[in-house]
Amino acid sequence: MHQSDWCIFFDFMTINKLIRFIENWAPPEIAWERDNVGLQIGSRDYTIRNVFLALDLTEDVVDKAIENNCNLIFTHHPFLFTPLRKIDYSRNPKASLIKKLILNEISVFSAHTNLDYTKGGVSFQLAQKIGLTNIEFLSPLSGKELKLVVFVPADYKKVVADAIFNAGGGIIGEYENCSFSSVGKGTFKGSANSNPAIGEKEKFTEVDEIRIEVIVDNWKLSGVISSMLKVHPYEEPAFDVYPLNNISKEYGAGAIGELGKSLSKKEFLKLTAGKLKTSALKYSAGKGTGIKKVAVCGGTCSDLLPDAIKKNADAFITADVKYHTFQDAEGKILLVDAGHYETENVALDEVKKRMDDFFVRNGEQIKTLKYKGNTNPVKFFINK
Numbered sequence: 001m002h003q004s005d006w007c008i009f010f011d012f013m014t015i016n017k018l019i020r021f022i023e024n025w026a027p028p029e030i031a032w033e034r035d036n037v038g039l040q041i042g043s044r045d046y047t048i049r050n051v052f053l054a055l056d057l058t059e060d061v062v063d064k065a066i067e068n069n070c071n072l073i074f075t076h077h078p079f080l081f082t083p084l085r086k087i088d089y090s091r092n093p094k095a096s097l098i099k100k101l102i103l104n105e106i107s108v109f110s111a112h113t114n115l116d117y118t119k120g121g122v123s124f125q126l127a128q129k130i131g132l133t134n135i136e137f138l139s140p141l142s143g144k145e146l147k148l149v150v151f152v153p154a155d156y157k158k159v160v161a162d163a164i165f166n167a168g169g170g171i172i173g174e175y176e177n178c179s180f181s182s183v184g185k186g187t188f189k190g191s192a193n194s195n196p197a198i199g200e201k202e203k204f205t206e207v208d209e210i211r212i213e214v215i216v217d218n219w220k221l222s223g224v225i226s227s228m229l230k231v232h233p234y235e236e237p238a239f240d241v242y243p244l245n246n247i248s249k250e251y252g253a254g255a256i257g258e259l260g261k262s263l264s265k266k267e268f269l270k271l272t273a274g275k276l277k278t279s280a281l282k283y284s285a286g287k288g289t290g291i292k293k294v295a296v297c298g299g300t301c302s303d304l305l306p307d308a309i310k311k312n313a314d315a316f317i318t319a320d321v322k323y324h325t326f327q328d329a330e331g332k333i334l335l336v337d338a339g340h341y342e343t344e345n346v347a348l349d350e351v352k353k354r355m356d357d358f359f360v361r362n363g364e365q366i367k368t369l370k371y372k373g374n375t376n377p378v379k380f381f382i383n384k
């Protein structure tokens with residue numbers, strides 16, 4: 001008997017269920033277009049035993065996952081990023097890692113830039129770690145939402161609206177089931193081949209209709225439309241889809257917030273190094289003022305420096321900052337390079353917390369374990 005047959009009797013916690021839960025928070029559609037997020041290796045149909053979390057996939061991470069009876073590894077950085085042309089175990093360490101994963105039936109799932117760009121994701125976690133409050137996106141995404149307008153006979157208003165809501169339409173920030181409706185008259189005259197739900201073919205008909213309008217994320221549109229069409233009574237339902245320029249409240253790059261009190265440059269650097277557990281920081285000369293408003297972006301985000309300056313941040317914490325970027329920041333903002341690993345690793349606690357909550361809510365005993373080692377390839381020599 002296959003596992004899928006058993007699923008008829010038991011509600012297994014499959015890898016697919018967990019991926020759908022995480023990707024509902026961090027949709028793959030908001031990831032950088034050249035990213036490679038999602039299931040890297042394995043099968044969505046496997047039942048989860050336990051989950052292992054790490055920033056990167058290394059041999060030691062795989063070994064520790066095996067030791068701890070985990071058959072799913074979550075990583076932030078995708079294991080497969082550049083195309084692999086050969087799986088040669090003797091020459092390529094990545095290939096031998098693939099062999100080990102397959103032989104041990106371990107699946108690997110990654111949420112990368114989709115985790116960076118979502119509310120509560122990498123940059124929000126970094127901002128919280130530093131102690132910022134009133135956290136917002138530094139550079140919110142726009143143009144990801146659409147307006148769906150559907151015309152229904154008055155009696156069908158609720159059933160059609162519910163179908164739209166159930167498929168994920170009508171969500172605004174912390175609110176769901178958001179819609180606007182107005183009354184009006186719909187008219188039509190069906191051809192000889194038509195089969196009208198109301199009125200007769202080849203006769204002009206006027207119906208009391210409701211115009212329902214909702215906001216829909218563009219990647220949910222086809223699901224919302226097919227759900228709506230299933231319950232709409234008309235043979236040819238009338239609906240319109242409009243592009244919107246709304247600024248997203250849910251998705252964006254970087255984060256900005258405020259410290260509880262203004263700190264000196266030295267106090268701020270000490271706080272940052274302490275919270276991110278690093279022994280060294282690179283930084284530019286700041287504005288010469290106290291540090292209160294702070295922008296952050298986990299990983300490589302020098303391209304957001306102009307946004308941080310424009311929003312009048314006193315400091316900007318990111319990583320992989322080049323010499324000339326420090327030069328651009330001089331006198332305008334305290335630019336801090338706190339390390340790629342250090343600024344991103346903070347997000348794993350939030351991923352773990354959400355997974356733990358999800359398993360508890362589903363009555364599962366599944367454990368999530370965070371890798372205790374350090375996958376940071378960058379080492380520091382401190383010349384004391």
Ligand SMILES: [Zn+2]
Nearest residue numbers: 077299340344
């Ligand atoms: Zn990264």
